[in-house]
Amino acid sequence: MSLDPEYLKNERSQEWRAALRSKIKNKERTAIQRVHMPEQAPEIRVKYQDREVNLGITAEQAALEASRCMDCVTPTCIEGCPVNINIPKFIKQIEDGDVLGAAATLKETNALPAVCGRVCPQEKQCESRCFYLEKMNLPSVSIGHLERYAADFERASGTSNIPKTAKPNGIKVATVGSGPAALSFAGDMVKNGYDVTVFEALHEIGGVLKYGIPEFRLPNSIVDFELDNLKKMGVKFETNFIVGRTASFDDLRKEGFQAFFLGSGAGLPRFMDIPGENFNGILSSNEYLTRVNLMGANSETSDTPVILGKRVAVIGGGNTAMDSVRTALRLGADRAMIIYRRSEAEMPARIEEVKHAKEEGVEFMNLCNPLEYFADEKGMVNRMRLNRMGLGEPDASGRRRPVPIDGSEFELDVDLVIVAVGVSPNPLVPSCLPDLKVSKWGTIVVEEDKMQSSIEEMFAGGDIVRGGATVILAMGDGRKAAENMHIYLQNKIANTTKVN
């Protein structure tokens, strides 16, 4: 809807938008400096696992930042957004002082604005397509900070606007998983009048938003607030339910479910398959982060244990590695080290996360690769052997290939190692569906423009299709799947009516 040029043109030509545009000259707009996100000081924030690093911008900052946006005729930023938020509209609403209106605009296409305002890599998406950056070589409008501002404002106001939903059509659909892909799907389907049930294997809803992303980046209370909005819209949630196991797909069909969205995520953590990797004190980032984020293992009152390492090595250079290493610091590590086989330039983590990690005192041992682990008599890891790497020609990923440097081996004392080198798709769901087409990597094969799998009433999206991506790409998949499942189900109904 929000990519339709006619629709965008009509929205833009509304009186209030035209009035705002003529209020300030573009020259004056472009002269304004991009806002800086206020941050908790590093020496304070490393003491708290559950305190946000980014504090959010003030009302004055938001209004000023919003006035930088020139409300372009062709808003390319929207094309950069996987869920196609009507970006100029919500920003102009902030400039106009209608922050609740801005929040409502966000929710037209985004089920989780407060989440996306915090964890989206905007610099690679909407902001990378901003007129400021593309045409003027100036810092882009801070779309992400403004999104967070509007969502937070609404939450604090206590007057949460619940998006309108169509008249219930009585058609039952289900999601497998409750992460960002499934939630985005559920939000759109419930708006279209469907009876949506979200099935989650864990005891909490939210998927990676709860078990993966730490509270210093995304507080659980914010996820819960957004979930509450979905509940108010009519989405039903069932925890402790493994579709295919607790009940089969056939059981659910008998209960009336007509179509499914498979969003079970990237389950299995990868390891490097090097000697000693199964010693105690060597764990996947999934395990470490789940213990802390989902189970609260760092709190006195939790029954779940976590190893409090003093010399912690985190293997990998992605966002999950940054989340793990910064968690280790907050849990009292003296040395928290990133061990990454390429250089900082190739790191997949967001620049902001790397910056925050450095400010907090994380040591970056780039161009280093683990070879072997050693343990004490109880099997607890105490030392590792690594070698240094150089960079060769670009590989399939387009990044320069790391090559070991002869004779560069060295050893490092460690008492906790967290392996964050990626994940493989969870086989649980595909193993229950013999007719489901999967790739050689185990990801579900879909028709890309529809997100429809080889079983026609099953759509899929997020990491189970992509193999490991971002929250917002998963949400984009969820929206696309909802749109196409809606068309599919409506066609099916139309056809059956004809036959009858």
Place this chain on the structure above:
Amino acid sequence: MNKIVEKEYFSDKVIRLVVENPKIARSRKAGNFVILKIGEKGERFPLTIADADPVKGTITLVVQIVGVSSAKLAALEVGDSITDLVGPLGKPTDIELKGTILACGGGVGVAPLLPIVEAFKKAGNRVVSVIAARSKDLIILEDEIRRWSDEVIVMTDDGSYGRQGLITAGMEEVIQREKIDECIVIGPAIMMKFAALTTKKYSIPTQASLNSIMVDGTGMCGACRVTVGGKTRFTCVDGPEFDAHEINFDEMLMRLGGYRSEEVVANNKYFQK
């Protein structure tokens, strides 16, 4: 949901619970396990399903008090509910007509062995069961095992019941006497290690059901890593049963102690209260 409808003490430390959960009762198969969590701040831990009644919609769990979480489960009374219960998880046991099955259970391992014995018997196999424990009061579910076995040998370490000796002595006796087509062993890791060594001598295909540390139980965390045939496998999704002759039991024993120091602290705090 998850309400406890029956509770029975096998001994001070070993308790049988019948729990309402119609969906799991219907869908579980022999060899499956569940993940439980007691209380909002509880820990997630696995337990193999000992029995199920799809008509009544209940499953049976047998828990031995070894730490905080098992103690919290054992402290629940009839009418209480388990906060979180999810399953069935893991690959079910490969049940078919194989001939003669040697089913071996040590301690509370007899509980998860029971549905497997039943399933093998129902599939037409001859089933010889060897159940073992340190002493008489720790032998559990003997009558139930007898119901589905052609013969049962009971072994106790101290000779207070059945025959005196380790489970491997009972196993040897059966193996010497008749042809065994397949063996299944469930019990403490150390017992399974020696049971596997025993059947390896005679090249009897043997499965062991592992009780690794788990968090989610669905393949996500990798805490349950085990080396089988030189390869790292996940107990939760690849198991819990593996070729016992290929399992690296020494590594498994080491990994079971992965959180020992944290557990000692937690136990001291909990049991002193």
